[in-house]
Amino acid sequence: xxxxxxxxxxxxxxxxxxxxxxxxxxxxxxxxxxxxxxxxxxxxxxxxxxxxxxxxxxxxxxxxxxxxxxxxxxxxxxxxxxxxxxxxxxxxxxxxxxxxxxxxxxxxxxxxxxxxxxxxxxxxxxxxxxxxxxxxxxxxxxxxxxxxxxxxxxxxxxxxxxxxxxxxxxxxxx
Amino acid sequence: xxxxxxxxxxxxxxxxxxxxxxxxxxxxxxxxxxxxxxxxxxxxxxxxxxxxxxxxxxxxxxxxxxxxxxxxxxxxxxxxxxxxxxxxxxxxxxxxxxxxxxxxxxxxxxxxxxxxxxxxxxxxxxxxxxxxxxxxxxxxxxxxxxxxxxxxxxxxxxxxxxxxxxxxxxxxxxxxxxxxxxxxxxxxxxxxxxxxxxxxxxxxxxxxxxxxxxxxxxxxxxxxxxxxxxxxxxxxxxxxxxxxxxxxxxxxxxxxxxxxxxxxxxxxxxxxxxxxxxxxxxxxxxxxxxxxxxxxxxxxxxxxxxxxxxxxxxxxxxxxxxxxxxxxxxxxxxxxxxxxxxxxxxxxxxxxxxxxxxxxxxxxxxxxxxxxxxxxxxxxxxxxxxxxxxxxxxxxxxxxxxxxxxxxxxxxxxxxxxxxxxxxxxxxxxxxxxxxxxxxxxxxxxxxx
Numbered sequence: 081x082x083x084x085x086x087x088x089x090x091x092x093x094x095x096x097x098x099x100x101x102x103x104x105x106x107x108x109x110x111x112x113x114x115x116x117x118x119x120x121x122x123x124x125x126x127x128x129x130x131x132x133x134x135x136x137x138x139x140x141x142x143x144x145x146x147x148x149x150x151x152x153x154x155x156x157x158x159x160x161x162x163x164x165x166x167x168x169x170x171x172x173x174x175x176x177x178x179x180x181x182x183x184x185x186x187x188x189x190x191x192x193x194x195x196x197x198x199x200x201x202x203x204x205x206x207x208x209x210x211x212x213x214x215x216x217x218x219x220x221x222x223x224x225x226x227x228x229x230x231x232x233x234x235x236x237x238x239x240x241x242x243x244x245x246x247x248x249x250x251x252x253x254x
Numbered sequence: 255x256x257x258x259x260x261x262x263x264x265x266x267x268x269x270x271x272x273x274x275x276x277x278x279x280x281x282x283x284x285x286x287x288x289x290x291x292x293x294x295x296x297x298x299x300x301x302x303x304x305x306x307x308x309x310x311x312x313x314x315x316x317x318x319x320x321x322x323x324x325x326x327x328x329x330x331x332x333x334x335x336x337x338x339x340x341x342x343x344x345x346x347x348x349x350x351x352x353x354x355x356x357x358x359x360x361x362x363x364x365x366x367x368x369x370x371x372x373x374x375x376x377x378x379x380x381x382x383x384x385x386x387x388x389x390x391x392x393x394x395x396x397x398x399x400x401x402x403x404x405x406x407x408x409x410x411x412x413x414x415x416x417x418x419x420x421x422x423x424x425x426x427x428x429x430x431x432x433x434x435x436x437x438x439x440x441x442x443x444x445x446x447x448x449x450x451x452x453x454x455x456x457x458x459x460x461x462x463x464x465x466x467x468x469x470x471x472x473x474x475x476x477x478x479x480x481x482x483x484x485x486x487x488x489x490x491x492x493x494x495x496x497x498x499x500x501x502x503x504x505x506x507x508x509x510x511x512x513x514x515x516x517x518x519x520x521x522x523x524x525x526x527x528x529x530x531x532x533x534x535x536x537x538x539x540x541x542x543x544x545x546x547x548x549x550x551x552x553x554x555x556x557x558x559x560x561x562x563x564x565x566x567x568x569x570x571x572x573x574x575x576x577x578x579x580x581x582x583x584x585x586x587x588x589x590x591x592x593x594x595x596x597x598x599x600x601x602x603x604x605x606x607x608x609x610x611x612x613x614x615x616x617x618x619x620x621x622x623x624x625x626x627x628x629x630x631x632x633x634x635x636x637x638x639x640x641x642x643x644x645x646x647x648x649x650x651x652x653x654x655x656x657x658x659x660x661x662x663x664x665x666x667x668x669x670x671x672x673x674x675x676x677x678x679x680x681x682x683x684x685x686x687x688x689x690x691x692x693x694x695x696x697x698x699x700x701x702x703x
Contacts, residue, residue, distance in 0.1 A: 100415040113703050116436045118476040121458035125441050125449055129400075156459075163618075165442030166400050178401070182362035182561055184521040186608040220616060221362040221562075222401060225521035225592070226528050227261045237402045239263040245258050 093135050100141025102149060106130050110149045120150045124160050128167050134232075137168040165219070172215040173208045175253040178232040182221035188240065190229035196243035200250070213252070262287055263369040266528035266544065274299070276505065278493035279486070279515060280531040283373050286629075289408045290342060292415040294374040301421055303495040304383050308429035311495075313343060316388035322499035323358070324513050329356055329447070329484030330560060330589040331385040331666075332512075332578035335491075339470025342389040342479040351478030353391040354456065355382055357398040357405070357485050358440060360448040360496060361561035363594040366517040367485035371398070371405035374489075375412035379435060381488035383426065384495055389481050395434035400442060409437050428496065448665050449482045449620065450474075461622040463665035466645050486517055505599060509575050510535025510577040518576060520545035522595035523552060529592075535580070540570035552597035560589020563670025565677035579673035586677065601681055603689055604680045605674060607635040613671035624668035631675060638689025648686045652679055 093100065109130050113123040128144045131138050138161055147154040161167050168176075179194050194205070201209050201216060208215040224230040227239030233253055241249065265272075265280055265288050272281040282290050283300045295301070301385060321336030338554040342351060355378065359367040370378060378394040382394045398406055413435055416422045424432045443461050450464040453475050474480020494502050494514075503513040512534045518541050525546030530556045532541070538559070547552055556566045559576065564588035567574075572578050575680035584601060598603065614628035631654050637643045658668040 081422065085660060086282070106371060116438075117458075119457065122456060123396075124458035125455070126439075129439075159460055160458065163363060164440070166439050181608070183558070183605070183609055184363050184527075186605065187522045187594070187596065187600060190656075196601075217323055218615075219401065219442070221360055221364065222262045223359045223368045223399075224364040225363050225365045225594075226261070226519065228521055232401060237401075237404075238258060239261045243259065249258055 092132050094140060096238060098139075098141065100139050102131075102142070102145040103134060106134060110146065114150055121152050121156060123150055124152065124157055124169075125164065128157075128164075129162055129226045132152075132168060137171050140169075145233060165217075168215075171208070171212075173213050175213060175234050176215045176217060176220070176221035178217050179205075180220070180222040180224070180228075180230045180232075181218045182225075184221070185229040187226035189242075193229045193231070193243055193246075196246055197217035198247055214253070263365060263372055266368060266526070266530050271497075272531065277411040277515065277531045278497075278505070279370065279377070279517060282376075282377070283348055283369070285564040286516050287373060289372065289411070290374050290376065292412070292419060295374075299496070300376055301427075303359055303492040304380055304421065304504040305427050307384055307495050308387060308427050308431055308504045311387075313388045315391055315536060316384060316495065317343070319470060319494060319499050323494045323502040324389055324499075324511070325487065325490050325494060325502070326499055326512050326578055327484055327514070328486035328490070328590070330361065330563070330587070333586060335483060335487055338471060338483070339385070339388050339481060341469055342391075342481060344422065344669065347622060348472065348479050350392040352451065352475045352480045353382055353386045353389055354393045354475065354480060354482045355394065355396045355485055355488055355596065356447060356449070356452055356482050357396050357402070358452060359402070359485070360399055360447055361590050362609075363558060363561050364519075364590040365521070366519055366590065366592060368402060368405060368571055370401065370485055370489050371649050372408045375405075375409045376416065376663050377489045378409075378543050379421070381437055381491035382431055383421065384491045385481065385483060387431055391479075393483070394433060395438050395456060395475075396435060397446070397456055398437060398439050399446070400440045402439075406437065406550075407608055409603075411466050411678075413437060435661070443618070444612075445618045445665075448667060452482060453480060459602040460618065462618050465664065465665075501579045504576075506534040509533050510575055511579070512577045516591050518574070519592035520595060521592065523600070524595050525549045525595040528617065535575040537572070538567075538574055538576050538593065541576065542572060542595065545593075548595065548597050550597075552599060554595065554620055555598040555600060556596045556678075557676065558589075558594040558596075559586050560591045561594075561614060563587070563666070563669070564589040566681060567677075568681060580617075587673065588592065602641045602678050603635060607632060607639055607679050610635055610671060612621060617667060621668075624659055624663050624671075627654055627668065628671055629690050631652060631658075631671075638686055641689055641691060643686075645690055648679070648683065648688060651675065651686065654681060661683055 110127040115124045131142045147157045149162030224239045325335040326332040446461045451461040454463040470480040521527045610631045619625045655672045658672040660669045
């Protein structure tokens with residue numbers, strides 16, 4: 081398998097996103113991204129992902145910073161940043177668990193799996209554990225239906241996953 | 255290391271079961287599931303179609319061959335790819351535009367494009383070069399869903415290899431044709447798979463669909479002619495160009511008038527869920543047999559032929575050929591051609607609540623029937639599931655299924671949601687009425703809870 085590129089270390093940021101400043105390398109990456117398209121707006125989603133890769137989420141302060149870097153409107157960036165489900169606008173845990181809740185996983189017992197996850201982590205969907213380790217989110221069909229029920233932890237997809245697998249599975253994500 | 259292995263997509267057929275002449279999409283896949291590199295691909299007749307077509311062909315001859323082969327879109331709609339391509343050539347004054355690969359595979363129950371991108375990315379790249387040539391595109395984009403991380407790595411590596419070997423870039427294979435491909439990864443939202451919403455998203459906007467006409471073929475991304483094709487559709491192109499329309503038609507033989515092969519799959523409660531490349535028009539029953547039938551000794555109750563936005567069919571429909579017209583004539587849609595299997599111990603109301611909750615959440619909110627109608631169906635279904643339905647709720651669901659149908663919304667999202675609902679109500683109405691509380695009186699409009 082191709083090796084997973086090492087993500088940049090996550091830079092801590094105040095949970096209200098105050099005092100946000102765009103990293104210089106990130107600003108350059110956004111401008112390079114812009115050259116792939118006829119208009120700079122098209123780099124907007126990737127720019128949000130660049131911020132998120134560095135900080136784990138996209139604080140409010142990043143919106144005008146991205147708009148400035150790309151030379152587009154603040155409202156346009158905000159509109160996009162509030163539309164896409166994989167752009168996080170609140171702090172998330174060190175690891176994000178995406179639980180597929182679509183039909184094949186539903187038929188193969190994902191509701192029991194999700195209940196087991198919620199019980200183990202003591203959180204519901206959309207919440208983060210008190211120790212800041214995991215955030216639990218629903219996701220639409222992961223395209224792993226021959227491995228239903230399936231879930232993703234960070235970049236890794238697993239399936240089929242049974243409630244009994246959870247203890248040792250989560251251990252791999254400290 | 256994690257105790258359970260990561261998910262790895264695979265085809266159920268072994269290399270011995272796949273041949274170049276009969277399995278054009280998958281014969282090159284390695285047994286170990288690793289990516290087919292450029293060298294492997296070249297050794298297996300790779301980029302031969304590009305060399306041939308860019309050397310001797312014209313956009314017109316490519317499109318004529320696509321039309322003669324009758325390559326129908328594998329993203330679910332089944333529209334003729336050749337006809338779609340001919341739109342970009344209708345005006346002499348049209349600027350060079352874009353060829354976009356729709357790799358936003360998110361249709362529930364669909365896991366076919368993933369294996370092609372992870373393990374055979376050069377086939378897609380070759381198909382895109384041919385498509386770009388036919389449409390005189392200046393640039394290609396692969397719009398890949400954000401969750402497909404392994405596919406992103408495989409595609410990025412393959413694009414690099416292709417560029418280094420001059421299969422992409424200026425003057426490809428000495429033909430004078432310039433074309434490159436950029437990988438664009440998404441950030442979630444099922445609606446991005448809708449052709450015009452995908453273009454909005456590619457441009458960096460919210461993924462709202464656009465009215466047609468103008469069709470993207472004439473005015474799409476940044477107002478330029480834009481062709482959007484599914485991964486599997488584009489992966490069909492090299493074989494068609496290499497071996498011709500007659501060969502392609504013969505692949506499906508007497509099974510179907512739609513030519514070629516199809517990546518079929520089965521998931522849900524079956525013994526051996528999986529993916530197979532089979533002739534277009536393979537009967538559904540044969541596919542279910544390959545999947546080992548239902549698991550846990552259950553019997554078949556119903557099945558979706560190709561994703562959440564197709565209508566339920568019954569055991570009696572298993573003899574039908576899985577092609578666009580046959581499944582369409584039976585009142586459903588072939589969709590992506592990957593079956594979702596429902597066992598006899600699965601009640602329909604919770605399943606429909608799950609399906610409609612998916613569509614409600616994934617609505618982009620652009621038009622009212624979809625934005626408000628879908629959550630309404632979820633509330634009604636949830637009430638029926640709890641046994642707290644009101645008299646009239648089932649009729650109301652039937653009305654909603656009709657009112658969310660084709661022609662009443664901006665795009666195909668709500669009509670897609672209406673298909674499983676209408677068909678489930680038609681086939682299993684009693685299960686829905688059983689959710690009406692015995693002593694209830696009808697509620698006032700707007701008080702459905």
